[in-house]
Amino acid sequence: MAISPENWDRVKALFAGALECDAQERSAYLRENAADQAVREEVERLLAEHEQASTFLSKPICADLHLERNAILGRFAPGELLDGKFKIAQLIAEGGMGEVWLAEQTKPIHRMVALKLIKTGMDTKTVVARFESERQALALMDHPSIARVYDAGSTAAGRPYFAMEYVPGLRVTDYCDKHRLTISERLELFLQVCDGVQHAHQKAIIHRDLKPSNVLVVEQDKKAVPKIIDFGLAKATWGRLTDKTMFTGFGVMMGTPEYMSPEQADQREHNIDTRTDVYSLGVILYELLTGTLPFDMKQLRKLPLDEVLRQIREDDPPRPSTKLSNEAKTATKNAGLRRTEPRQLVRLLESDLDWITMKALEKNLARRYDSPAYLAADITRYLTNQPVLASPPSVSYRAGKFIKRHRVGVLAAATVFLMLIALSVSMGVEDIRIKRAEANLHQALDTADQILSSTGRLESASDSRMNMFQKDLLKNMIIFYTSIAKQNSTNEEIGKEAASAHSRLGDIDRLLENYREAGEEYRDAIDRFEKLEQDHPKKREYRQALARAHNYLGEALRLWSDGKHTSPPQDARSDAAREYESALRLQQALHDEQPQDAKYQQELARTHYNRGILRSDAKDLNASESDFVKAIQLLEPLATREAESQTAEEDPPSHDLARVYNNLGILLRSGGQLEKGQTYSERAIRIEKELVKKDPDYWEYGVELATFYNNLAFSFLEKGDNEMAKQQNHEALDTIEDLATPSASMEYERAKAHMLHLYLGPAQHPEFHALYKHLGDGYVNLAKDYFNSGHADGARLAIEALGQVLPNVSEPDRTRLAKSYQELRKELQ
Amino acid sequence: MEPSQADVTILLSELTRGNKEAVERLVPLVYDELKRLANCYMRRERPDHTLQATALVNEAYLKLVCQQSVNWQSRSHFFGIAAQLMRRILIDHARRHLRKKRGGAHEVVPLDEGLVFSPDQSAVLLRLDEALERLAKLDPRQSKIVELRFFGGLSVEEAAEFLGISPKTVKRDWSVAKAWLHGELRQQNGNLT
DSSP, X not given: OOOOHHHHHHHHHHHHHHHHSXXXXXXXXXXXXXXXXXXHHHHXXXXXXXXXXXXXXXXXXXXXXXXXXXXXXXXXXXXXXETTXXXXXXXXXXXXXXXXXXXXXXXXXXXXEEEEEEOSSSOHHHHHHHHHHHHHHHHHOOOTTBOOEEEEEEOTTSOEEEEEEOOOOEEHHHHHHHTTOOHHHHHHHHHHHHHHHHHHHHTTOOOSOOOGGGEEEEEETXXXXXXXXXXXXXXXXXXXXXXXXXXXXXXXXXXXXXTOOHHHHOTTOOOOOHHHHHHHHXXXXXXXXXXXXXXXXXXXXXXXXXXXXHHHHHOOOOXXXXXXXXXXXXXHHHHHTTTSOHHHHHHHHTTHHHHHHHHHTOSSTTTSOSSHHHHHXXXXXXXXXXXXXXXXXXXXXXXXXXXXXXXXXXXXXXXXXXHHHHHHHHHHTTSSTHXXXXXXXHHHHHHHHHHHHHHTTSOOTTSTTOOHHHHHHHHHHHHHHHHHHTOOOSOHHHHHHHHHHHHHHHHHXXXXXXXXXXXXXXXXXXXXXXXXXXXXXXXXXXXXXXXXXXXXXXXXXXXXXXXXXXXXXXXXXXXXXXXHHHHHHHHHHHHHHOTTOHHHHHHHHHHHHHHHHHHHHTTOHHHHHHHHHHXXXXXXXXXXXXXXXXXXXXXXXXHHHHHHHHHHHHHHHHTTOHHHHHHHXXXXXXXXXXXXXXXXXXXXXXXXXXXXXXXXXHHHHHHTOHHHHHHHHHHHHHHHHHTOOTTOOHHHHHHHHHHHHHHHTTTOOGGGHXXXXXXXXXXHHHHHXXXXXTOHHHHHHHHHHHHHHGGGSOTTHHHXXXXXXXXXXXHHO | OOOOHHHHHHHHHHHHTTOTHHHHHHHHHHHHHHHHHHHHHHTTOOOOOOTTTOOHHHHHHXXXXXXXXXXXXXXXXXXXXXXXXXXXXXXXXXXXXXXXXXXXXXXXXXXXXXXXXXXXXXXXXXXHHHHHHXXXXXXXXXXXXXXXXXXXXXXXXXXXXXXXXXXXXXXXXXXXXXXXXXXXXXXXXXXXX
């Protein structure tokens, strides 16, 4: 009897419902729920079939395909003799990489060995050959914490195998938990692991696959001894890691990415060095301390491989103590396994151990511990209550990233940060923790440099985009840098920092438009760098810094003499030209010596660009053009290379290029070459658009793009093409409008307001009334924000701007805004 | 041209990257091997043990199986396709087999554990196939689930992933379908006796 498709759904639901009941309750359930007799009978029939069908179809027909696995994998049978010398005993372990069998070696020596069978999917010959090539190096390793690898070969089924020292131990993490080792005991054990890895590194062997299952602990003379297994295997089995096939190699060989270093996760990165092992040691340390992994692998495994690798490369894991505090559920258990309480454990990990772990887990190779020995040394320092070298992980690195995302907010916060650092530097001297203070200082310097360079992308304090926070910040940084610049020492390192500090002070003064002071600082920096350069003629960095100081001194002088500033010295322009000359001479030499170095090339281009502006200010159009052209020639290849890389750079050459094109466009226009100028302006726009696309968070690009459109609009105006000019203006406005992202800050409002004002000028465009209103509202909000944050100066500027905009706003908004204007002015007084 | 292991590797990696077209190109590469396995199965032989002679499908299969952590989806996708292929191959095989020995008596076949077929059980296989066709009319998803689980050897989770439904639904459908098919096949046997 067939059931109709209409009733089938009902049958299915009742069948499922009935299965959930106990057998006795089923009839009652069906009586209650199945009104239709046909349906009930069908369900009853199926239930009866179900009773008989428990094994029916339970094995897939192509179970063979699965059963095949053993055959495919070429598993051993106990008792089997391999290569005439290994008698297979039993299967010990099975994992992502293959299986491990215990075997008895009969010749030439009688001993128990562990045979590791590698999963198929790779070229056995290659694996064995790679192992052979490393065999000599492996043989040189002799360390109590390293298990020996004796031999490699291939099974009859063609699978590669490795014969190695049999280590009947527990995974290091399991061992520690089983014996409830305290944090100190765990660290003692971990030190031995570091020592073993260091030993291998000295023999030029990198493990590449360190993880708890490769670090086993055995007890010898009642002492726990860690044994690292699988040395040399990773290279043999995934030596091809560096080429593109790693993608599949990953799945086959690695099984899990838990302990993989960021550089291993980067398919473009070919430089796997000993620091990769340091990273993996860091993960093991993390696990030993907290009982959890830095990244939540359960979550990670749900993601596509690309995303997993990206996270490993880019995301910062939480500090061990943070992770523990966040995982209340497991914290009690994990603390218990370490014979302590969760809160005590968190306190124990905070600071030193957090920092040590995070330094081992640094993404940036340069900031990671150089070797297991350094990592071990810091742990020893911790255990003996000495100050550790590690310090809060990569504050500056992270600050850099953060700044990139939220340029403005961070700058304000950094003001406070710098003050704190300045304090800690002065206090650090009295404290035994001098080392840490020094580390702080270096990080503070890095951070400050980054902040400065991000601020330095603006021209000067009168640049509408620089806000009061930034100015305050710069002023605070003077205090900071001055304390360093005062240093007079024959020590090269200190001398360098002092010279840099003078240069930085020059930058700050230049940005704050204190050109006289800027000039003095730069001259001081020049003297110091000249001395360093003479003492260390081989070090290009000093010549580079010297050239930069000359260039910036030129900049300060040029800006001073641009007609917008008071009392420039008479010879400012010719002095500026001389400074550029000096910079160019040094930079040209550096570029000639190292034509491949992009940085030298870019800096040389910039100085040409700067001098080009000076020359155009001086109406020396031909000379100016030749500087711009020179800059373009230098920048074009860099920009091409950059375009290929697809990633957003911090200081991209294409940005310089866009600016040069823009200025060359203006220059040619002013010389009457409208068409040619227009071409360059359009090029500038095209490049800048790419930058906006690549780095949309950096809104300055958008603002600049709008400026370029505006310039092009001028060019059309001059040609008498009002329609095209208008179109460019609209593009400019659209660009600005596009900047209204959710992250639009008051700084953005301000920039937008300024730009609009710039574009719209006096009230000639009635269609922009709505925008004027918006602009007015923006200024009101801005002024209020400044008041709220205690920046009267900023508020004054905003109110002034509001006053300028008012006449262009139409009624009734004009009256409303005028009222706000008066209230704000009152508040100002 | 002989398909190489490298081809499979490349296609698999493309599959893991989400390139669905890779499946289409992968199928012809592994089809022959599936066929060989099906033959072995029908003749009740063990497939040969030498790895060297193998085994694109093994290669493909192992690579996917080993990628436990990675891109589950493409793995079940691959097996979903393999299941369909396997069913087709086996049924074709069974048909040919029966045609050859036409006139022979129909046998009553025990529905024993795992429905282990012998070459003589081609008839049962065909009946199962026919029953599956009928089930497909009643409930296409259930029919597909049986194909995936029985012919493809997919786990509940893999089948769920392939069909984009919850494992719970797969489990439920699977038990209904099994009961229903059991009834269909038993009925036919009964009629024959």
